[in-house]
Amino acid sequence: MTASGAVARARAITWPRLHFRRDLGPDVVLAGLLMLGTFAVHDVGYMFTTPFWTDEAWVAISTKLPLADIASVSASTPVGWSLLLRLVPGGGDERLRLVPLLFSAAVVVAAYVYVRSLPWPRLTISRLAAVLAGLAGLLTPSALARDDLKQYTADAFLALVVLWFVGRVQEDASRRRLLTLGAVSVSGFLFSAVGVFVGAAAFGSVLLAALIGRRWTEFRQAGIIAAGAAAMFGLIFLVLYRPGIPPGLKTYWSAYYVPIDRGWSACWSFLRSQGEQMATYLGMGPLVVALLLVAVGVVTLARMQRPALALLVPALLVEMILLAAVKQYPLFDERTSHFLTVVLAVTAAIGAGGMCTFLWRLHWSAAVVAAAMAAVLFVTGDGVRSGIRSHSIPVEDLRTPTRFIAEHRRPGDVVVVAMLSSWGFAYYWSSAPGGGGQPASEHVESNLQRFVTVFPDQPEILVATDRTVEAVDAVMDQAAAKAGPAARIWVIHQHTLLSESAAFTARARVLGFQAHTEFVDSLDLLTR
The missing domain is CATH 3.40.50 (Rossmann fold)
Structure with missing residues (x-):
């Protein structure tokens, strides 16, 4: 057996393939319980009775204006989001907040499904990691603050769905799966403005992984489909986004752009301070701890032979920093970067799962205890405890x-x-x-x-x-x-x-x- 063959066999032994469809009953229960937790950690009665404040009001009124006006009054809100709000049935003026609440619940399920679908070496570790990911999607402080009538929970949901589809492409880089990834990214752009960023990072990572692995057929097919997706992104932007983009939006978000015009020292200070603020949205302790967990998560994905997923998370982070440098999207704001917070939190959960895998080799109980301790420390952290059932909507009553x-x-x-x-x-x-x-x-x-x-x-x-x-x-x-x-x-x-x-x-x-x-x-x- 050649050396490369021995390495491949060792990896196969370390990371055997587990089918997500096997024994789905416990997964349905676990994911369902985590999803129901959404309606416990958010004060639903408060959400459905508190009047809309100004930032919500211009979104809410779009549902009562003529449909022909929707593109011109949507501003930074995706047109698809406004259309979804029009579909909410029933009475009650604040019932529209049902949409972000349901997306919050969907984020939890998406986090569980994505992490559970990865090729973990043991079924128990797979479920432990998936539960940690579900808790991350449920309880990160930025998620607990998402009671308002905005599209940010849809952003997080789309990001996780794209990650899951990238994982499916890694299993089988068929044309059908690549087309599905493109379709999901493009259709998601109708409801989430960050869909174009996540889609670009996803296809960029798939292309880079194929290039590194010298899989030329996959590289060619992914490139063609990525080009088609880019054309669709551009068309949607020109027709549905550009008419409503306010000219003063860059000025409004100026404090969240990388100050490249002030030199490297100012840029580094900005990234450090904003990163520390981002750590509070993650609720995992100091920035260094959060970065360490995310890094372990990336390494874990690489060891699972999921190079595109391993590349995607740092690629998305770098992409958002570059976009902030050219003043195209604010960086590390609690609301607009919620999707990035969730992606990092779920990747950190994968990192915790990777450490549990190592501990399992010592004894299975060590892995279970470590996962339980991680969950307890996260849930009892100051950011999480203070955010549960918090009333974060600004008090403005018209x-x-x-x-x-x-x-x-x-x-x-x-x-x-x-x-x-x-x-x-x-x-x-x-x-x-x-x-x-x-x-x-x-x-x-x-x-x-x-x-x-x-x-x-x-x-x-x-x-x-x-x-x-x-x-x-x-x-x-x-x-x-x-x-x-x-x-x-x-x-x-x-x-x-x-x-x-x-x-x-x-x-x-x-x-x-x-x-x-x-x-x-x-x-x-x-x-x-």
Whole structure:
């Protein structure tokens, strides 16, 4: 037997193939229990009753605007995400948060399935590692904070699904599996903006692994399919993403871009500080511990003869750093990098599984005890304990003042809405008893989303088109002209600047109105 043959045989003995379909009953139970844990670690009642805050409100109102407007009002939200929200059945204004909650549960299952499908040397270790991965997807602090109406849980789910499909390609690099990987990546881009980044890292890793292994047929097929996927990514971007991308998005995320214009020292300081912050989102202790576990996970994947998966995780990390360097995507923000946090956390769980494999050689009990200790230390960590059933949604309530106006307004009353209050007001007004009407979008250049919501069939509702003193004066003058001698003006204002609030107060005084506060920092009633 040649030396290379001996090495191959040794690897085969060390890492025998296990079929995921074997004895699925316990896996269904374990994955199901972990999935149900999603509805325990998140305060579901809180999620379905807490009013939408500003960042959620412009997503929520997209479900009530005409379908033809969806591309222009989606801003940084994928169009597919807005379409999914429209499919949520039932009543309750905050029921839309069901979608991110279900994706949170799906992340847990995807983490379990991905890690369980890897070729572990023993069935018990396979399940131990899969449970650790499920716990990572369930309990990382960034996951526990995902109660809001945003697409970040879908980002994490897609990333894990792509990892799983890359693993399937490693088992059998057939054209069908490569096409499936491309189809999943491209279709996922409709619902997750990071799908293009994960897809690029996936195909790049598959191509590099095939090149290193000199598998030229696989390399050629993967290259052709990757080129086709890139074309589809570009088409989707141009048609569905580009129309809604705000010009000021780079400025908004400037603190999360690698400062390459300030030199290597500033870049290193940025990466170190942001990395330490990222470690808190992982909930696995200091940064060095998290990096060590991730590194062991990468080595474990390599020993499993899964080179593309081993390459994918560091490739994705490097890709996101480079994108932040060229100011295309923020790096290590808790929300926008949640998908990366989950990928790293699950890879760390694979690393823990790899260490359990080593301990199994000493005695099976050592591996089981080590896995149990890892789970306990993770679950009892400060970041995890403080995040369970936490109430992380910012406190901004436009539902209460909007319904109050609907109940108490009189004929001839005028409603003035501050610019960034227009989305939440319109969302709750359209379903409020005594309110109602079909909202519409009006293009503006003065906010990041580039639109406000108005009610064309209700001219008594006026919306400020900017946060400046001039814009406030203009909308207040219109309201005063519409209001009769005995009419009243309701001013709904939230998420405002101090100068903006002062401008409303000052203009009301100039116009001869007295202000009566109905809800502090939300609603004033102006009378003569």
